[in-house]
Amino acid sequence: MRKTILKFIIVLSVLSCGDDPVCxxxxxxxxxxxxVTVHAGTSQGVxxxxxxxxxxxxxxxxxxxxxxxCLVSGYAGTxxxxxxxxxxxxxxxxxxxxxxxxxxxxCAQVDTQRIDVALVPAT
Numbered sequence: 411m412r413k414t415i416l417k418f419i420i421v422l423s424v425l426s427c428g429d430d431p432v433c434x435x436x437x438x439x440x441x442x443x444x445x446v447t448v449h450a451g452t453s454q455g456v457x458x459x460x461x462x463x464x465x466x467x468x469x470x471x472x473x474x475x476x477x478x479x480c481l482v483s484g485y486a487g488t489x490x491x492x493x494x495x496x497x498x499x500x501x502x503x504x505x506x507x508x509x510x511x512x513x514x515x516x517c518a519q520v521d522t523q524r525i526d527v528a529l530v531p532a533t
Contacts, residue, residue: 438517443484443507451528463492485518498529
């Protein structure tokens, strides 16, 4: 079973290189398109339970700490983000990520966008 899966992956890699039969796409890490830092607008403090929602993704949880970083993985394109947390108003952001597609034998490159979001308490 394992050999069959491996052969399938290799065939897909060769086929996805276009007309070049020698080209094999290496396994590439999914690039970080957007790094969102979330904090409380009034105190600059930690926001517990912060999340990012992006079209085509489920909720993306954020790590805790002095700020709550959230990583949105993806490729170049326009992202519609909703950033929020329990007890806070949700903020909408549109983020344009630039980069270029991979050539034969290389991984896609993106220019990671960094945004800072200050959440205000819900009223």
